Amino acid sequence: MLNAEELKGKKIAVLLSGGVDSSVVVYELVRLGLLPDCFYIKIGPEEQEQWDCSSEEDLEMATVVAARYGCRLEIVDCHKEYWSEVTRYTMDKVRAGFTPNPDVMCNRLIKFGAFDDKVGHRYDLIATGHYAQTEMIGGKKWLVTSPDPVKDQTDFLAQIYNWQLRKALFPIGHYMKDEVREIAEHEHLINAKRKDSQGICFLGKINYNDYIRRFLGENPGDVIELETGRKIGMHRGLWFHTIGQRHGLGFGGGPWYAIKKDVAQNVLYVSKGYEPQTAFQQDFKVHDFHFLTEPVDMKHVTFKIRHTPEYHSALLEKTAEGAYTVHSTEQIQGVAPGQFCVVYDEQHHRCFGSGEITL
Secondary structure: OOOHHHHOOOOEEEEOOOOHHHHHHHHHHHOOOOOOEEEEEEOOOHHHOOOOOOHHHHHHHHHHHHHHOOOOEEEEEOHHHHHHHHHHHHHHHHHOOOOOOHHHHHHHHHHHHHHHHHOHHHOOEEEOOOOOEEEEEOOEEEEEOOOOOOOOOHHHHOOOOHHHHHHEEOOOOOOOHHHHHHHHHHOOOOOOOOOOOOOOOOOOOOOHHHHHHHHHOOOOEEEEEOOOOOEEEEEOOHHHOOOOOOOOOOOOOOOEEEEEEEOOOOEEEEEEOOOOHHHEEEEEEEEEEEEOOOOOOOOEEEEEOOOOOOOEEEEEEEEEOOEEEEEEEEEEEOOOOOOEEEEEOOOOOEEEEEEEEEO
16 A cells, blocks of 8 residues: 655656556556656667557557646657667577566566666656555565465566665555556546556567567477477477477377477477376476565575466575575476576565576
8 A cells, every 4th residue: 555654755757658557556646646757668669660569559548647647748768778688688598498588677677777777766766557565574675465366466576676676666566456447447547448468568469479580580490299209290499489388389189288498409399198297397496596675594485487376385495695496395387497486485475586497
């Protein structure tokens, strides 16, 4: 919940995307008597690609909402930073056979990074429409989960820096998504019934595989059944597949699961059957662990490796500085190098941070 007294006198910037969530953020602040400045971060396809980009509609929605509440709206161009930093990270990872998460790095490098370099440093707080909360514990600010398990976005925020977390404000983080929609409808906001974006962060309706194809093209190779060594078909590029993937493989007689990649030989190994054991792991390693607020002694924890409502229990074994072995209490499907393992306390309330899964 927002505390009007704590926010009094603070300079607040709102990242207004044109979606319903960030629009309700503006409403929540204005109803407390605050007048934030709104900013639309502009990131579009390079060289005006003929992609189905919704940025014009997004900006139109953001303009209407800002005007509705008498807030100033400024466009901040982070095009170069996105394509040089987030895209470079994504393509380097997929080229190496890993499973990156561009939305995670977008929060660190763009929303709370490049934006702060350009404009945000003039403000005390940067408010976004993330479904997440913060809590003061022991005099320090911690990232804590939203009550909506489906929409909770703490996993996407688990790589931001400590100084970025200190400036972050999540005015709708205590709501369920349905409640945010109700507020928007009650306020007759122009985007109250607008669908949530399903694409990559900031890139609207752009398909992830199209995004990769634009930079890496295709690189056909063999698809081999793991158990028999039998060739069952061809893939268009290892980077279009993730470990544990079941849908979209396009081979008959399944279901098939993507089990592992041989990058050197350009071979995708798959396994047949319903949830085969080869698709599961119980113990895996993470490295470069990033603590959000401060290092804590992590042992009995909960975690997730993808954006799902479920949390898994585990025992963490520290193996080196920033490196851990995760001993899950249950078998986990689709553990893939490059994914972020996001770690929480036993009640999956407080988010400690995240590390990258490694071989």
